[in-house]
Amino acid sequence: xxxxxxxxxxxxxxxxxxxxxxxxxxxxxxxxxxxxxxxxxxxxxxxxxxxxxxxxxxxxxxxxxxxxxxxxx
Numbered sequence: 687x688x689x690x691x692x693x694x695x696x697x698x699x700x701x702x703x704x705x706x707x708x709x710x711x712x713x714x715x716x717x718x719x720x721x722x723x724x725x726x727x728x729x730x731x732x733x734x735x736x737x738x739x740x741x742x743x744x745x746x747x748x749x750x751x752x753x754x755x756x757x758x759x
Contacts, residue, residue: 687741688758689748691732696752699727704751711736711744726753733758 694704701723708719712734722732736744748755 687736687738689734689736689744690756690758691726691734691748692754692756693729693731694726694751694753700751701727704753707744707747707751708734711740711747713737 701720704726705716705719705723708714708722709716712719714722714734722734726732745755
């Protein structure tokens with residue numbers, strides 16, 4: 687499932703937790719997850735692919751991290 691991460695509305699976003707969530711649910715490497723986290727926190731939308739088995743967990747993690755997202759597919 688394709689997701690577009692639009693923004694992070696947390697007052698103090700946890701960069702490590704966001705990067706870890708991207709690693710876990712989007713099957714990204716550590717460097718790529720950190721890079722996409724930086725883009726997201728700077729205000730640029732980021733597209734990720736989430737495996738069908740972990741979709742509900744990914745949604746829960748994104749809500750917990752105050753990340754606004756849009757389902758693309």
